Each structure stands twice: as structure tokens, then as C-alpha cells.
Amino acid sequence: MADYGQIDSVTIAPELPARAPEPVAERGESLFARHVSEFMRAPGAVGGLVVLVALVLTAVFAPWIAPQNPYDLSQLDIMDNVLKPGEKLGSGITAWLGTDDQGRDMLSAIIYGLRISLAVGASSVLIACAIGASIGVLAAYAGGRVESVVMRIVDLQLSFPAILVALVLLAVFGRGVDKVVLALVIVQWAYYARTVRGSALVEKRREYIEAARCLALPKPRVVFRHLLPNCLPPLIVVATVQVGHAIALESTLSFLGVGVPVTEPSLGMLIAHGYNYLLSGKYWISTFPGVALVIAIVAINLVGDRLRDVLNPRLAR
């Protein structure tokens, strides 16, 4: 299993493309607008972004989009179980992606599963990012013994594969969406701490930080209002890519049976569910949730890769 998140940013860093000379920013054009127009120049990334937005909207508006509420037992009919893709349910709806052993329309199950997968991925990244970035920037600003102790802990944690740490944590915590998020936060915070600390070490020697200190601004204000915002670009890139890793990690944990509970199945859970039917040739229960998972992860990676190029200070300035 790919150890999502153990990817060394050096080895995965895309080749720097031979690019045309940077167009001189027009007067008044904001940095943000320039980044947006930069981003738009890569068709693959724009495609990824479109797919991603579509997936997020589908997940958010699932109750209105899905043909069926797959967890409303009154809508399920056991006579519809394990229908092939394209067959009609008893209620007249066509199950384009087939049904599972409970007579659940797979398309609806996938849309609801996507909801849980995306929510777990995004929320774990947001929380881990907030915690990791705060620890990283404080460590870099404090320096000395505090910094070396914190970074030792980060190194120690990153030397163990994320999948194994998360597996053990969940074995201890038990099942549940909140527990999966907690486990993912614990395995991820160290990446953000390391990323932020790296850029904070550079930024803290800049004059504006010295100026802020000379103004005798309170320490938290210097760290969080002046230092942290200037460390954000690399953090945004890491966080975007990590959403993909978090989703993949969550699906793996759910597949192993230690992730989300049966009542709130994510895509990984749906795949695990179809595992038993795979060997008898009933491929659709495992295959289609996996396809949805792959599309989501690839879209996130396309966007993340492009952001890396756009926000890379070595290329931009």
C-alpha cells in the first residue's frame, strides 16, 4: 500500500518546465490575479479543478442529486439485490451502476460515500494543518532547545509509516468518523510542522520581522500575524496534495475494517463491502466506488501539482 504522505517532496517535485519569460505584471494587477491567470494556463490542472468542484458540489448536494437515499431502509427492496449495472429497480429507477447485496443503488451509495470521504479528508487536513503550522512556526520562532525537541518528535513520527501509525491508533480508539479524523490529524500534523518551520526559518531573518519586533509588538502577534502568513504558500501546496493522501489513507483504513463505521460508509468501506462479491464475478460493487475514489484523488493531485508550480517562489519572482 502506498504510504500516502510519505512522499518526499524532492522526489515528486515535477520537472521545472521550460517556461516562456514571465509576463510583466500589469500595474495594479494583484498577486492573486496573477496566480489565477498562471494557474489557468495549464489545461490539465483546470480540468482537475473543474472535476474537483463538480465532485464537491455533488457531495454537498447529495440528497438532491442521488436517485435514492441509500440509507433509508424504507427505500430499499431486498428483491433488488446484486443487480447488474443498467438493470431497473423494483421502484422503476434504473441502477446505472448496479446494486449491492442490500438492493442499494450503487450510484447513490457512491455519491453518499464521496460525501464522507471528502469530508474526512478535508477536515483532517484543515485541523492537522492548523495544529502543525502553529507548532512549526512557534518552534522556528522560539529556536534553541524548544525547536530541537519539537523537530526531533517530528522526525521520529515521520520515520514510521503513516498507515501503520493510523492503524494502531484506530485499533485503540475504535471505529467512528470522528476517530478516523483524529487519527489522520495525528499522523499528518508533522508534515505541516516541518513545512512551515522550513519557510519560517528563512522568513524570520527578514527585515519586516525585525521591524515588527522593534515596534515591541507582542510575540503572538509577530508570530501569527507577520511570520505565519508569509509561510503560507508552501503550506497550501502540501495541504492540497495531502487532502488526496488523507482520502486514500481513510479508504485504506476503512477497507481494513478499522475506519468509518458501517452506518456511515465511505468509498473505502463500499469497496471492502464488494470484496466478497468480486470473486464470483460481480465486479461492480467494488469497481465503481474505486473509480470514484481514483477520479477524486487524481483531480486533487492535478490541482496540487499546478499550485506547486504557481506558488513556487523560485519560479515566480
Place this chain on the structure above:
Amino acid sequence: MLVYLIRRIGQSLLVVAVMATLVFLAMYAVGDPVDILASPDADEFERRAIAQRLGLDRPLWEQFGIFVWNALHGDLGRSFVYNVPAVDVILQRLPATLELALAGLVFSILIGIPLGVLAGLKPNSLIGRSVMSGSILGFSLPNFWIGLMLILLFAVELRWLPAGGRGPTTSVLGLHFALFTWDGLKHLLLPALTLALYKSALVIRIAQAGTREVMLQDYIRFARAKGLSSRRIVLVHVLKNILIPVVTVLGLELGSMIAFAVVTETVFAYPGMGKLLIDSINRLDRPIIVAYLMLTVVIFVIINLIVDLLYAAIDPRVRLSEAKG
């Protein structure tokens, strides 16, 4: 160097000690194994007898003391389920996992190096670009699903390969290996391929970057000027130079291969250490989980220690900065 060595070994021991404490406390929180072992209609007396036999009725600190004392003697408890020493159960499964991990390593080299070199020689061609995009997929795709799809294709539809399990084993030096029979190899193929996917992507990245770098070197230009065939240049001069980083990284990744094997073994119902861990988590077989974790921690700490020592031996700056604290 000696000072560095002692410091570094001391740190490693500290890590093992901290991990042992964490693992013990975590397992204590997992749940009461008596619930699993006692029959549902067991009365309070029978339950207490089981707890007493397993030493679970003593206070926490005493259990921890016994755990540490026994662990120092190489005894990590008896499996609740198999009723034999946990270490024995794991060591019995170790050859299967090692076999899988090594086969995975071989595959990732066989897939990664040719593709990586190809992409490195022609970075802007269609092939080069598709190989590099493919390697991003290898990094990001959920591996267990790829395993399922391989089963679907090769075992269910084409019926070429078995869907899971481990083939017949032959005994070599008292250990059981499946490598030496045709049927065993057939069972190993799909799991090893699945396990290799992520590492292949990594090898492709390193080999591609390495090839691009090496191709610009003077000795390649010299070899060309000497009139060597491009075949010989690639196979001898390029390959030799990119192998060093590839081997370094793969050596580092061997430990994580063993961790990944947890997932691959579950997908293919392969009777290795990883499957044992998952089964033990489901059965609350604490001693096995503890023994597996301690073994993994020790393996990782040893790998990290060796790597750090090698770096320090090669680069004196590392040990100097360390000595300053």
C-alpha cells in the same frame, strides 16, 4: 565518531523505551480481552479465573513492570488465541512477509529502472511524459483497490493466477519458502506486483532525475566522442551511476514495505505478519499486537540507526553538528 555512535545508540534505545511504554498503554486501552475469550454465558467467577490466568487482575504498574521485565528477556507474552508465545507466532509468519517484500522490491526495480531511464533519456517525448504522469498515479492511487482490480482481471476473468493465499512451500534451512515452486510463484506474483506499484513510482522518479543529470556529464560526452554505441552508454555508464541513489532509497524503504504489506496481505488473504496483525486487532489478541509493534519499532529504529551512522561516516559535518547539540 565513537561519541556520535554512543549518543546515537542511546537515542535509539530511548525511542524503543518510549515506544514500548506507548504501545503498552495503548493496548491497555484497546479493550478487555476477557470479553473475547470468555464464552458469553460465563459467570463472574469464570471471568475472574481467565483474568487471573492472563495476569490481567493485577494493577497497571505491576503489569507494566512484568511486561518490561519479560520483554527484556525476549518474551512478549503468550497469544491469547493460539496459546503459544507471541514472538513465535510472528516469527513463523515472518518468512512469508519477507518473501513478499523482497519480491516487491525486485518488481519495483524491474519496472521502475527501465521506465525511469527511458523517461530520462527522452523527457519531452510522449513516452517520457506519460511515464512521469503514470508515476504520479502510482503514488496517489489507493493500492488496495489496484490489488482488487488485478484479482478481478487475472484471477476472476482470465483465470490465469490464483486470487489469494500462499502456494505450497518448501522447507529451506528450517524456514518455509514458496519461492521455489511454480505454484508458489504464481501465488506471489499479484501481491508482489501490488506491493511494488508505489515503490516503482518512486524508482521511476529517481531514475528519471538521475538519468537526466548523468546524460549532461562530461564522461557521457567523452564516451560518445569515443564512438561507443548509445546502447552501451545507457546500459553501462548511465545505469551504473543511477543505481547508487536507487539502492539507497530502496534500502530505506524496505521497512515501509513491511508496513505496506499489512494492506496487500489483507487484500490477497496472504498469510504473513500483516494479515496476522489485522486478525489480531479484530480478535483483541493483545500480545500479538504488542509483539508485532515492538518488532516493527525495533526494525525501523535499526534501519534509521544504520542510515544515520552511514551518513555520519561519509559526511563529517553531520557528526560535528550533532556533537555541538
